Amino acid sequence: MENISFRTTVMPLSDKLFRLALRITMNRAEAEDVVQDTLLKVWEHRSEWEQIDNLEAFAIAICRNRALDIQKRAGRNTENLDEMAHFSSQTPHEQLVASEQISLVRRLMDALPEVQRTIMLLRDIEGKTYQEIAAMLGISETQVKVYLHRARTKIKDKLNNGL
Amino acid sequence: MDYKYIEQLLERYWECQTTLEEEAILRTFFRQEDVPASLLPYRQLFLEEDEMAGEHLSKDFQDKMLRMVGEEPAVQVCKARRVTFMRRCRPFYRAAGLIAILLTIGNAAHQSFTDDGQQASDNGQPSLVNSQWSMVNDSIASRPEQQSAELKTLSIDTLDAFPR
Numbered sequence: 001m002e003n004i005s006f007r008t009t010v011m012p013l014s015d016k017l018f019r020l021a022l023r024i025t026m027n028r029a030e031a032e033d034v035v036q037d038t039l040l041k042v043w044e045h046r047s048e049w050e051q052i053d054n055l056e057a058f059a060i061a062i063c064r065n066r067a068l069d070i071q072k073r074a075g076r077n078t079e080n081l082d083e084m085a086h087f088s089s090q091t092p093h094e095q096l097v098a099s100e101q102i103s104l105v106r107r108l109m110d111a112l113p114e115v116q117r118t119i120m121l122l123r124d125i126e127g128k129t130y131q132e133i134a135a136m137l138g139i140s141e142t143q144v145k146v147y148l149h150r151a152r153t154k155i156k157d158k159l160n161n162g163l
Numbered sequence: 164m165d166y167k168y169i170e171q172l173l174e175r176y177w178e179c180q181t182t183l184e185e186e187a188i189l190r191t192f193f194r195q196e197d198v199p200a201s202l203l204p205y206r207q208l209f210l211e212e213d214e215m216a217g218e219h220l221s222k223d224f225q226d227k228m229l230r231m232v233g234e235e236p237a238v239q240v241c242k243a244r245r246v247t248f249m250r251r252c253r254p255f256y257r258a259a260g261l262i263a264i265l266l267t268i269g270n271a272a273h274q275s276f277t278d279d280g281q282q283a284s285d286n287g288q289p290s291l292v293n294s295q296w297s298m299v300n301d302s303i304a305s306r307p308e309q310q311s312a313e314l315k316t317l318s319i320d321t322l323d324a325f326p327r
Contacts, residue, residue, distance in 0.1 A: 014224070018219065019218050022218060040231065125212050125216045126216075127183055145179050149178065156205075
């Protein structure tokens with residue numbers, strides 16, 4: 001890697017890191033704190049930048065671990081998708097009111113287990129290849145596909161059943 | 164309209180068999196308003212992902228981060244433009260050019276005016292200049308006595324001015 005600088009190489013990753021942290025913490029202020037900690041951590045490792053193969057994967061791994069730490073410390077668990085069943089018991093009016101506050105689809109996505117949610121974000125929103133996602137999360141490409149398949153199938157089933 | 168291709172792509176999308184390019188095609192398709200009823204339930208998923216992709220940090224946050232690592236935030240740079248001597252004198256050239264044009268037009272108009280007078284005189288036509296001259300001559304001719312008296316006085320005075 002050549003011409004690596006904090007401004008031109010690391011800072012452009014900040015929005016991606018923010019979206020990842022936001023999908024894990026579900027809180028903008030906490031997500032900003034996570035990004036700040038991540039960027040400072042990457043800065044502390046600046047002497048090793050030349051040796052790091054993929055600085056983006058390195059930053060994303062730090063960001064995810066930091067966000068998960070915050071979640072664990074706060075004693076929060078990932079919402080189970082089955083809990084979304086209560087949406088179908090709502091009246092159409094109640095569903096309309098709820099959708100005005102936050103999209104049901106988004107709530108559906110946010111209710112996925114963290115690893116599925118993160119992989120879906122990296123693939124569908126950040127446009128990463130399976131290989132890149134595998135490197136970022138430290139798992140195999142096959143595992144990435146399995147998790148993503150589970151996530152998409154759940155979303156599809158819920159959408160087919162009218163949430 | 165046949166949506167078979169989109170339906171096939173969508174099936175492969177759920178099975179994680181689509182490429183990034185094919186997923187981009189699906190995303191583009193679901194951005195349009197005119198989506199058939201059979202595919203409508205999935206539209207919100209792609210739109211929601213589009214919206215999530217637009218979430219970003221504030222500029223203040225980025226400036227704060229740059230300061231924390233000892234780098235100055237990006238400032239709006241106004242590039243100084245080098246102005247050459249020729250470029251700086253351009254207004255004077257323009258003024259000089261304008262004056263030259265005005266003088267040329269004025270001169271041409273005066274020339275044309277003079278030529279018209281001369282031509283009119285040559286043709287025996289009374290022009291403004293000729294009529295003015297004729298008025299002067301008339302006024303002199305109407306005072307012959309006064310004219311001859313003035314001439315006499317002038318000739319005596321002139322003779323007196325020279326020693327005999």
